[in-house]
Amino acid sequence: MKHYDVYALGNALVDLEFAVTDTFLQKNDLSKGVMSLMDQQQRAQLLAALEAGFQCIKRTPGGSAANSAYAVAAFGGRAFYSCRIANDDTGHYFRASLDQAEIGFNNNCICNEGHTGTCLVLVTPDAERTMQTYLGVTSEVGPDDLDPVALAHSKWLYLEGYLAPSPSARAAAKQARSIAKTAGVRTALSCSDPSMARFFRAELLDMIGDGVDLLFCNAEEACLLADCEDPRQAAMHLGQLTKELVITLGAEGALIVAEGQMHAIAPFLVTSVDTNGAGDAFAGSYLYGRTYEMSPSEAGRLAARTSAEIVGQFGARLAFERHPELLREHHTSHQFQA
Numbered sequence: 001m002k003h004y005d006v007y008a009l010g011n012a013l014v015d016l017e018f019a020v021t022d023t024f025l026q027k028n029d030l031s032k033g034v035m036s037l038m039d040q041q042q043r044a045q046l047l048a049a050l051e052a053g054f055q056c057i058k059r060t061p062g063g064s065a066a067n068s069a070y071a072v073a074a075f076g077g078r079a080f081y082s083c084r085i086a087n088d089d090t091g092h093y094f095r096a097s098l099d100q101a102e103i104g105f106n107n108n109c110i111c112n113e114g115h116t117g118t119c120l121v122l123v124t125p126d127a128e129r130t131m132q133t134y135l136g137v138t139s140e141v142g143p144d145d146l147d148p149v150a151l152a153h154s155k156w157l158y159l160e161g162y163l164a165p166s167p168s169a170r171a172a173a174k175q176a177r178s179i180a181k182t183a184g185v186r187t188a189l190s191c192s193d194p195s196m197a198r199f200f201r202a203e204l205l206d207m208i209g210d211g212v213d214l215l216f217c218n219a220e221e222a223c224l225l226a227d228c229e230d231p232r233q234a235a236m237h238l239g240q241l242t243k244e245l246v247i248t249l250g251a252e253g254a255l256i257v258a259e260g261q262m263h264a265i266a267p268f269l270v271t272s273v274d275t276n277g278a279g280d281a282f283a284g285s286y287l288y289g290r291t292y293e294m295s296p297s298e299a300g301r302l303a304a305r306t307s308a309e310i311v312g313q314f315g316a317r318l319a320f321e322r323h324p325e326l327l328r329e330h331h332t333s334h335q336f337q338a
Helices: 022-027 040-053 064-074 089-100 136-140 148-152 167-183 194-199 201-208 219-226 231-238 278-291 296-311 322-337
Strands: 004-009 013-019 035-037 056-062 079-082 117-123 129-134 154-160 186-190 212-218 242-248 254-258 261-265
Touching: 004 064, 004 148, 004 167, 004 278, 013 089, 035 194, 040 117, 040 129, 056 064, 056 089, 056 117, 064 079, 064 154, 064 186, 064 278, 064 322, 079 148, 117 136, 148 154, 148 167, 154 167, 154 278, 167 186, 167 201, 186 278, 194 201, 194 219, 201 219, 212 219, 212 278, 219 231, 219 242, 231 242, 231 254, 242 278, 242 296, 254 296, 261 296, 278 296, 296 322
Parallel strands: 004 079, 004 154, 013 117, 035 129, 154 186, 186 212, 212 242
Antiparallel strands: 013 056, 117 129, 242 254, 254 261
16 A cells, blocks of 8 residues: 655755845846746845845745645645755754645755755746745755655655756656656656756756656746647647646646546636746646546646635745645535536
8 A cells, every 4th residue: 555645856945935026137137937046145145135125025835846745735645755955944944844744754854064945936016936046955865865665655756847957866856767667656747947948958858758647837848848839739749758748828727638638727717916836736736636536627627726826825835724625615616517
């Protein structure tokens, strides 16, 4: 019997969110809507500029795959997270968040030297998020951070695309895939951000290897990965890399290709406040749904509903207690539709 529903591997980060202006992004030469990496000195300079004109709205545990694992656990699933953090206040805060969500983690995740990674999330009035990430010790996450026993006793291995730039992280992803294949564990991968598909396309394809069971991407990532201009055309190309494909379309919902059928998922309309974490929540909710015998379209509706609530608030995670409520509402509406 499997002990975990989802075993995730990714970067351990703590998010600091700021509501900023487009002028601030332009003045500081920041590429809007994507994730960019920075070193410790650049982080200090940007943080000083932010604190001179804006207040930090929210501090939350982050990391793409960690956010998805959180959604799985919050819905009542069992999640495990392999990561690397430092023995500092930020690292202790991140580890406490795993404990609180009852997410398992590798016992050797704490490094005695270095700094835990952080992400400065800059949200403009149009709700778009621009992320400036200092990876810290998580840049060195590697094969030694895997827990082969926990992975072999999981239903899904989930990999985030943000691992692509790091050689050690890619090595960990490949080893994790090998363990998963031997143990009969299905593999899911998220592209995570357009910058990964644009600047690390070869590395991302290397992580996908001979194919995955489930691939998540947004429309821009899908087109970049498939080297085409239309998401539906991209879906045809990407079908060669995955058994099941999810393409999120923002305010237009999502497109799911599974079991030889294409499903259009209608959006849940909300007033957009902050898009940070929407894709992570979608992936985690969808993984939960598919693990617990929901059809692709039913899991897609739960994921769309969850990600819509994320977009309607500041921060990449919903309150833990909101997830069971969402699930009850989802089941009620599904029964009504049936």
